[in-house]
Amino acid sequence: MSTFEFHTTKSIIVERDAALNLAARVQAMHCKSVLIVTDSGVLGAQLLDRALANFELQQIAVSIFSEVLADPPESVIYAGIAAAKAANADCIIGFGGGSSMDVAKLIALLAGSDQSLAEVYGVNQAQGPRLPLILVPTTAGTGSEVTAIAIVTTGENEKKGVVSPILLPDIALLDARLTLGLPVAVTAATGIDAMVHAIESYTSKRLKNPISDALAKDALRLLSANIHTACEHPNNIQARENMLLGACLAGMAFANAPVGGVHALAYPVGARFHVPHGLSNSLMLGPVLRFNMSEAEALYAELAQVVYPAASGTSFRCATMLIEFLQNLPAELGIATRLRDVGISKRNIPALAEDAMKQSRLLINNPREIQLNDAIALYKEAL
Numbered sequence: 001m002s003t004f005e006f007h008t009t010k011s012i013i014v015e016r017d018a019a020l021n022l023a024a025r026v027q028a029m030h031c032k033s034v035l036i037v038t039d040s041g042v043l044g045a046q047l048l049d050r051a052l053a054n055f056e057l058q059q060i061a062v063s064i065f066s067e068v069l070a071d072p073p074e075s076v077i078y079a080g081i082a083a084a085k086a087a088n089a090d091c092i093i094g095f096g097g098g099s100s101m102d103v104a105k106l107i108a109l110l111a112g113s114d115q116s117l118a119e120v121y122g123v124n125q126a127q128g129p130r131l132p133l134i135l136v137p138t139t140a141g142t143g144s145e146v147t148a149i150a151i152v153t154t155g156e157n158e159k160k161g162v163v164s165p166i167l168l169p170d171i172a173l174l175d176a177r178l179t180l181g182l183p184v185a186v187t188a189a190t191g192i193d194a195m196v197h198a199i200e201s202y203t204s205k206r207l208k209n210p211i212s213d214a215l216a217k218d219a220l221r222l223l224s225a226n227i228h229t230a231c232e233h234p235n236n237i238q239a240r241e242n243m244l245l246g247a248c249l250a251g252m253a254f255a256n257a258p259v260g261g262v263h264a265l266a267y268p269v270g271a272r273f274h275v276p277h278g279l280s281n282s283l284m285l286g287p288v289l290r291f292n293m294s295e296a297e298a299l300y301a302e303l304a305q306v307v308y309p310a311a312s313g314t315s316f317r318c319a320t321m322l323i324e325f326l327q328n329l330p331a332e333l334g335i336a337t338r339l340r341d342v343g344i345s346k347r348n349i350p351a352l353a354e355d356a357m358k359q360s361r362l363l364i365n366n367p368r369e370i371q372l373n374d375a376i377a378l379y380k381e382a383l
């Protein structure tokens with residue numbers, strides 16, 4: 001076995017109604033003033049209401065920053081840092097999907113350190129210290145609560161990542177009740193994003209290791225077995241809990257054995273056309289997996305056994321079953337299936353492909369090398 005390292009969030013709490021105990025968690029960290037970082041959708045869904053009452057009882061001051069936008073731009077991070085300073089916050093809570101959690105990570109980091117946002121882009125540039133940080137996911141998708149990454153949209157349509165173990169929160173708190181009201185389209189797209197995390201981690205050319213493999217397999221098992229139920233019966237708490245846990249396990253896996261080509265080609269779709277992260281991954285999934293078959297067939301066949309425990313036959317047949325399962329999901333769950341459904345046309349492809357080539361951080365993990373002409377062909381196939 002080759003040498004490897006594995007890092008994750010040190011406390012992970014899985015508890016229905018855990019949100020009610022948020023104030024007690026903050027109290028236990030000896031903090032007196034929290035900034036809750038969220039977006040208008042989460043606020044509108046009234047998910048914070050019950051949590052807030054208990055802060056008053058514990059005499060902990062609470063400020064809410066709800067200006068997070070999907071695929072957060074730099075301006076949102078600056079506004080959040082200002083809000084944290086104005087509130088004299090000594091604890092940050094990220095409460096929402098990947099966008100809110102990523103913004104919370106960066107506010108916690110930059111409100112407590114002398115570095116600027118520009119100085120922390122890239123790998124291991126952040127020096128800290130950061131403020132105490134609790135992350136509470138309300139989508140079952142990104143796994144951001146267990147990843148050492150925060151993603152920011154810079155300028156018009158480029159994304160940059162801050163990657164540092166300092167970004168792992170002190171506590172990840174998984175309360176499936178918070179996901180019961182998640183709209184079907186968001187449930188489907190974020191759930192597929194989580195599956196892509198598991199699959200790309202399992203087939204990662206770099207840093208794949210036995211712990212990430214075990215997590216990726218169990219994540220895919222939970223996600224594939226529950227995504228239909230979660231979409232068709234949104235109030236099924238058991239299915240929601242399995243999705244939330246599956247997304248978290250997939251997050252642990254890809255935080256250590258990173259994602260590849262699907263994400264590299266999905267990012268430009270999200271950045272240029274404001275397509276939600278999960279949906280853009282879902283749109284590129286089929287073409288990239290088929291492209292990877294020549295290098296990853298055996299690994300896809302292993303994953304097929306997770307989705308279909310009775311799968312048998314050649315490795316090609318099993319791998320194809322996995323790809324078909326994933327390829328059929330968007331139509332079955334009622335979300336867009338083609339790039340043209342989200343306003344992309346043939347003339348957009350050269351720019352998308354050029355942007356994808358800039359995602360070298362991700363492309364190096366893909367089991368098969370993707371060159372510019374491959375990227376063009378993959379976007380054409382997804383059109």
Ligand SMILES: NC(=O)c1ccc[n+]([C@@H]2O[C@H](COP(=O)([O-])OP(=O)(O)OC[C@H]3O[C@@H](n4cnc5c(N)ncnc54)[C@H](O)[C@@H]3O)[C@@H](O)[C@H]2O)c1
Nearest residue numbers: 041042070071097098099138139142144147149151181182
């Ligand atoms: N840090 C990481 O490891 C990582 C990994 C993948 C993606 N990302 C980033 O995460 C972001 C995507 O996150 P996401 O897919 O979770 O979406 P999101 O956070 O953008 O949320 C999507 C929408 O769902 C709404 N919503 C969230 N929870 C809800 C609930 N329980 N009920 C009703 N509405 C709810 C939000 O208001 C929002 O409108 C992107 O910015 C992406 O770049 C980060």
Ligand SMILES: [Fe+2]
Nearest residue numbers: 142193197281
């Ligand atoms: Fe993702």
